[in-house]
Amino acid sequence: MNLFKVAVLxxxxxxxxxxxxxxxxxxxxxxxxDNSVLxxxxxxxxxxxxxLIAGDFYHLKHYVLGERESILAAMEGDTQELFVWRYxxxxxxxxxxxxxxxxxxxxxxxxxxxxxxxxxxxxxxxRGGAEQRLLRQDETWLKEPITIRDLNVPYDSTACAVDSQxxxxxxAESDQSVWAYNAEPEAEEKRHLKAVRAPFGHIQGEIxxxxxxxxxxxxxxxxxxxxLLKISTRDDTLGETETQLxxxxxxxxxxxxxxxxxxxxxxxxGTDAIEVEVAQGDANRHAPMKPIAQVxxxxxxxxxxxxxxxxxxxxxxxxxxxxxxxxxxxxxxxTGLYVYSMNGEIxxxxxxxxxxNVDVRGNVVVASLRDNNSLQFFDISQAGEVSVAQQVSTDLxxxxxxxxxxxxxxxxxxxxxxxxxxRILQFWVKGADSVEQVREMSVPSQPxxxxxxxxxxxxxxxxxxxxxxxxxxxxxxxxxxxxxxxAADVPEIVPDIEGLALAQxxxxxxxxxxxxGSDSYVVFDAEAPYALRHHFRIRTNVELGIxxxxxxxxxxxxxxxxxxxxxxxxxxxxxxxxxMPEAGQNLKLVPLQAILD
Numbered sequence: 001m002n003l004f005k006v007a008v009l010x011x012x013x014x015x016x017x018x019x020x021x022x023x024x025x026x027x028x029x030x031x032x033x034d035n036s037v038l039x040x041x042x043x044x045x046x047x048x049x050x051x052l053i054a055g056d057f058y059h060l061k062h063y064v065l066g067e068r069e070s071i072l073a074a075m076e077g078d079t080q081e082l083f084v085w086r087y088x089x090x091x092x093x094x095x096x097x098x099x100x101x102x103x104x105x106x107x108x109x110x111x112x113x114x115x116x117x118x119x120x121x122x123x124x125x126x127r128g129g130a131e132q133r134l135l136r137q138d139e140t141w142l143k144e145p146i147t148i149r150d151l152n153v154p155y156d157s158t159a160c161a162v163d164s165q166x167x168x169x170x171x172a173e174s175d176q177s178v179w180a181y182n183a184e185p186e187a188e189e190k191r192h193l194k195a196v197r198a199p200f201g202h203i204q205g206e207i208x209x210x211x212x213x214x215x216x217x218x219x220x221x222x223x224x225x226x227x228l229l230k231i232s233t234r235d236d237t238l239g240e241t242e243t244q245l246x247x248x249x250x251x252x253x254x255x256x257x258x259x260x261x262x263x264x265x266x267x268x269x270g271t272d273a274i275e276v277e278v279a280q281g282d283a284n285r286h287a288p289m290k291p292i293a294q295v296x297x298x299x300x301x302x303x304x305x306x307x308x309x310x311x312x313x314x315x316x317x318x319x320x321x322x323x324x325x326x327x328x329x330x331x332x333x334x335t336g337l338y339v340y341s342m343n344g345e346i347x348x349x350x351x352x353x354x355x356x357n358v359d360v361r362g363n364v365v366v367a368s369l370r371d372n373n374s375l376q377f378f379d380i381s382q383a384g385e386v387s388v389a390q391q392v393s394t395d396l397x398x399x400x401x402x403x404x405x406x407x408x409x410x411x412x413x414x415x416x417x418x419x420x421x422x423r424i425l426q427f428w429v430k431g432a433d434s435v436e437q438v439r440e441m442s443v444p445s446q447p448x449x450x451x452x453x454x455x456x457x458x459x460x461x462x463x464x465x466x467x468x469x470x471x472x473x474x475x476x477x478x479x480x481x482x483x484x485x486x487a488a489d490v491p492e493i494v495p496d497i498e499g500l501a502l503a504q505x506x507x508x509x510x511x512x513x514x515x516x517g518s519d520s521y522v523v524f525d526a527e528a529p530y531a532l533r534h535h536f537r538i539r540t541n542v543e544l545g546i547x548x549x550x551x552x553x554x555x556x557x558x559x560x561x562x563x564x565x566x567x568x569x570x571x572x573x574x575x576x577x578x579x580m581p582e583a584g585q586n587l588k589l590v591p592l593q594a595i596l597d
Contacts, residue, residue, distance in 0.1 A: 053092065055083070062087075063110035065119075071135070073108050073121055075100070084121070084135065084145070095135070096145055103129055109160040109169065111183045115289045116539050120185070121145065122162065122169060128155040130171070132185055137542055148540055148547060149185040149579055161210035161218065163233070165288060170194065170218055172207035178220060178231065185540070186519050186550035186577060192236040194218065195229065202229055202241040211255040211263070215281045219255055221265065226252045228263075228278060246276055292520060293534065295595055296541035297549065297588035298565055300575070301328065301344040304584035310334055311585040313357040313499065313554025314572045315365070316562070317380055324563030327384055328572060330587055331355035331367055331554075337378065339386050340587070342563050348386055352376055357402040357448070357554060359415075364429065366404060366415050373399040375415060375427065375435070392435045394425060403500075405452030405459065405473050414438075414473065416459055418447045424461060428475065441479045443469050449500040449554065453509060453526065460511060460526075462497040468513065484530050492535040494518035499555035499573070502526060505596055512557055514573065519550035521573070523595075536595065538573065538588055540580075549588045551576025559592060568593040 060074040070087040081099050085092040103125030111120045111132070119136040130153045133145035154173035161170045162183055169183040178195040182188055195218075197203040205222035213219050213230070218239070220229040226246040232239040246252065250272070252265040261280050266273040304310040312331045319325040327347075328340040336355055339348035353371040365378035365386065373396050377389035396419035405414045413429040424447065426439040449462040452473050459473040461481070467488075471481040487493045494517030501512040509526035510533065523534035538549040552573045559569040569592035578586050 053083075057083070059105060059108050061108045061110060063112065065112075071095075071110065071119070073110070075105050075108070080104075082123070082145075086141075095141060096143075098144065102131060103127070106158055107160045109162045110164075111162045111167075111169065112164040113167065113184060113289075114164070115167070115292050116184070116294060116537060117291060118185075118539070120148065122151075122160055122183075124153060124157050124160045124171060126157060128153060128157070130157070130160075134185075134540060134542070137540065140542075142542060146540075146542065146545070147580070150582055151181065151189075153181075154179070159207055159210045159220075161212050163212045163216070163218075166216075166233075167289065168233070170210050170212070172210055172220060175203060175206040175222075177201075177203065178207065178210070178218065180233070180236070184519075185579065186537075186548045188551065189577070194233065194239045195220065195231050195241055196238065201238070202243055208253045209255045211257055213257065213278070213280060217281060219263065219278065221252060221255050223253065224251045226250055226265065228255075228276065230278065244276075244278065246274070293536040294539045295536055295571075295590050296544075297538055297546050297590050298541065298544060299342075299344055299589040300546050300578075301330070301338075301340045301587040301589075302346045303578055303586045304332060304338075306332070306334055307584050309576070309585070311338070311553075311574050311587065312355075314556045314574060314587050315358045315360045316556050316558045316570070316572060317360050317363075317365075317384070318558060318560045318562065319384060320382065322563075323561040323567075325384055326562045327380070327386070328587060328589070329358055329360065329365065329386070330574070331358045333370070337365075337367060337386070342566075344587075344589075350378065350386060350388055352388055356400055359402060359404040361404045361406050361413050364404075364413060366402060368399045368402040368417055370399055373397070373419075375402075375417060377435075390433060390435075392427065394437070396423060396425065397421060400446070401448035401450055401462075403450040403452055403459075405457070406454045407457065407474065408454070414452070414475070416450055416452065416461075416473075418443075418450065418461065420446045422447060422463075424450075424471075426473075426475065438475045439477075439479065441471055441481060443481065448496075449498050449514075451500040451502050451511075453502055456509075458526075460500055460502075462500050462513070464496040464498070466495075466497075467493075468497065468500070468511075484528070485524060490522070490532060492518070492520070492522050492532065498553045501555055501557040503557040503559050503569070503592065505559070512555060512571070514552040514555050516551055516553070516576075519552070521552070521555070534595070538590060545580060546588070547575075547579035549573050549575040557592065566591055568596075571595055 056077040057074040072085045084096040106126035107124045109122040124130045130151040132149040156174035159172040167183045169181040180192045208223045209221040211219045218231040225248040228244040230242040254266045256264040315329045317327040330338045336352040337350040355367040358367040363380040367376045369376040375392040398420040402417045415427040418424040422443045424441040443463045457473040459471040461469045468485040469481040470484045493515045496516040498516045499514040511524045511526040513522045520537045525531045555573040571590040
């Protein structure tokens with residue numbers, strides 16, 4: 001039986017870890033600074049060896065990757081360099097060394113994302129601000145860590161810890177509070193207060209270290225008097241806290257979890273350490289997060305010049321003359337319509353007002369205009385120039401989602417537009433200046449995304465909090481729809497249900513759905529029984545320096561060529577949180593074949 005134990009001491013920074021085995025070749029290993037040298041010792045029964053690494057190291061952190069492998073990181077005090085090593089077969093193997101210029105680092109924390117197969121390192125700054133650097137994706141170590149997210153943390157942050165099983169980053173704000181953040185780089189930027197200073201909570205002194213216990217509780221170490229706080233992390237509310245006095249005379253600065261109910265507390269000098277019994281509670285752990293399939297965008301558009309929730313819904317115009325001259329359209333909920341070239345540049349901005357959803361059929365573009373609850377038409381010339389056309393009023397109170405359909409038998413376009421009340425209106429486009437409302441349908445609560453299968457004349461509508469409805473798209477059909485996919489029955493869907501799109505793959509029609517609540521995308525068969533086919537995310541493209549996509553509103557798919565890199569079509573999504581660097585919202589494009597494969 002193998003036992004594993006980790007001990008970390010700040011400042012002088014002793015990190016010792018021991019493996020004990022019942023076998024005859026029992027070994028002892030330790031890593032510690034000795035006169036400004038990081039010393040690695042591996043001692044067997046008959047021989048010993050030593051590895052010396054020069055440096056005044058502090059904030060030395062360790063994370064177990066597997067039975068025989070670990071990763072370590074530390075800051076070098078004289079140069080402000082970050083060092084990252086792999087610990088493998090008794091030796092430290094250098095992975096990275098580089099100066100940190102962005103902040104003075106107060107603590108380091110590893111995050112191992114099982115869902116997205118990414119290992120990252122948080123660098124917490126003492127004057128506000130933090131960053132998340134990607135170290136490994138799948139089984140590939142990056143030659144140089146890349147910053148995939150900047151975070152706003154309290155000005156007086158002193159310590160951090162990560163619960164990789166739940167995807168939570170904890171940050172201590174000196175002697176004031178402890179906050180919980182989402183650890184995923186593409187997750188929502190929100191935080192929850194877990195502990196607060198007396199008299200409203202139990203914090204009394206400066207918190208010098210944090211650690212996550214086996215039962216899921218958060219352990220916080222106050223410096224003077226030395227005291228341990230055990231904080232409940234069950235939900236997103238202020239955690240219940242137990243306190244345990246350790247010493248009234250000695251100051252301790254770091255926590256290391258030991259096997260069983262013990263922790264090791266160490267002093268700044270590194271010359272003194274004590275073991276403390278800390279009773280574990282009933283395990284309150286989430287089920288381990290399951291890996292999710294990943295794809296990466298190979299092109300992103302210029303960001304919106306306006307920060308906040310701006311870009312909403314994309315559409316694709318395929319050039320009839322040259323695929324590489326195709327256009328990507330996107331609505332801006334504040335100003336109008338953006339037109340992008342196939343290299344991602346903004347080539348036109350039509351400032352018509354607050355547009356929400358947009359769709360294209362041929363050279364006709366229609367968007368929902370929230371300023372006056374109308375349909376805003378645009379024309380696209382053969383050369384790819386977009387121009388403003390007519391406006392058509394509706395009687396919707398709050399116009400919202402929109403899609404288009406084409407009926408070959410009548411050679412007519414239809415526009416389907418919905419409002420937040422659940423009403424869905426169908427308009428016939430009879431000619432350049434003739435648009436007529438011909439039908440009304442409804443769903444029980446707020447809809448938005450919709451898409452039409454022109455061949456079978458079926459209309460799919462997303463009811464945001466509930467599921468996906470199917471209607472007959474033809475003018476003279478019934479106004480009754482059917483709820484064909486319930487979000488409550490599909491764990492992969494976390495409302496809101498937003499964008500919908502269809503794509504023909506071989507002889508199968510596939511329905512693509514953006515699950516905004518889980519920052520992911522779900523693919524269903526577009527025929528009964530509407531089986532789940534795929535669930536995936538868009539994550540960091542390390543080679544091209546493109547961030548992942550999250551909080552997606554609208555999406556679009558085409559199986560037609562859009563030129564080099566997208567010869568077999570594209571999957572286009574709105575990115576609600578545009579990182580690397582932090583900027584206004586934009587669109588991400590993934591080669592469709594990468595998903596279909």
